[in-house]
């Protein structure tokens with residue numbers, strides 16, 4: 001980066017007043033060198049960095065953008081409430097409209113409550129499972145991400161063993177390991193928590209195996225524990241009724257966030273009537289959990305996804321992107337596979353043990369105006385039309401050509 005670019009200036013200022021220059025998953029240290037840290041705006045399938053460079057965006061803000069940045073109908077719905085006041089002495093009518101919408105869309109849901117982050121929603125699911133069963137043990141898949149709070153953070157810094165005292169780990173999609181974890185929990189099993197699909201960082205993604213999902217449901221039915229689906233990342237991209245509708249399994253509790261309001265801050269927990277008394281009695285709250293504009297945005301987002309057959313269109317766009325990228329790689333002598341649902345794909349280079357090839361490819365794509373990620377899954381939106389995907393694929397072809405030239409120069 002040019003030393004006097006606005007991005008570089010902001011990084012220098014951030015270095016002294018923001019820990020590490022930036023906190024959390026959005027620090028540019030998590031993407032290859034040369035990626036911008038700071039952004040100025042977004043429109044449709046594109047984002048613009050603070051130095052005015054535009055990129056076709058395949059991260060979609062790491063999930064929240066599902067219709068495209070600044071979708072006009074969602075912006076209008078949010079704006080209408082913002083103009084009247086967003087943060088009031090209680091919720092707006094949109095809370096009821098949104099709960100009604102979710103109960104109508106999601107077969108397992110008899111009620112919904114709203115929060116801000118996915119971590120809030122997943123923590124509340126665990127609290128409700130324990131409150132509703134009066135038990136303690138919670139089964140979590142090894143390597144799964146459910147948020148950045150002590151019970152589930154991928155980092156153990158600042159976390160005590162006591163924070164995780166009643167967690168038991170199993171292997172996703174492995175019925176035997178789930179059976180063993182259930183046996184270990186004995187009569188103290190409060191919940192089995194599972195992600196919509198296996199999307200651990202930097203390893204090949206796996207869709208949920210139907211036999212695994214059925215086993216989880218059967219264990220919960222037999223023991224009275226709660227089956228908790230973490231639909232924070234996948235929610236509304238794969239199935240508007242909840243991602244495990246695709247394998248025919250309904251959870252008791254589920255957490256959503258990311259795409260629910262097309263970028264406005266909101267998360268949700270849905271549950272069935274079995275957990276309604278617990279949801280009525282626990283104390284879960286937050287200063288900003290009732291603000292109106294994000295809920296207005298969410299109602300509109302869900303209406304549009306329904307009207308536009310969102311999951312089917314996202315799958316088609318994802319297929320076009322994944323097939324095109326894999327073919328472009330092959331044309332230039334690289335083997336790239338995409339794993340997981342095409343709408344939330346993860347890229348994987350063969351013969352790339354230190355991930356340097358994937359990184360170099362992403363840098364070449366970035367230089368040609370395409371924002372990709374080599375270790376985290378990417379996200380498509382309804383703004384990723386055929387024309388936009390094809391424009392990206394043409395740049396991606398050039399990026400592979402440059403990568404091939406660099407490789408033969410090195411050889």
Ligand code: PMP
Nearest residue numbers: 117118119145146147230232233
């Ligand atoms: N669960 C899953 C599956 C997620 O992907 C995330 C966020 N990446 C979370 C929970 C936590 O959500 P948040 O970052 O909004 O707290």
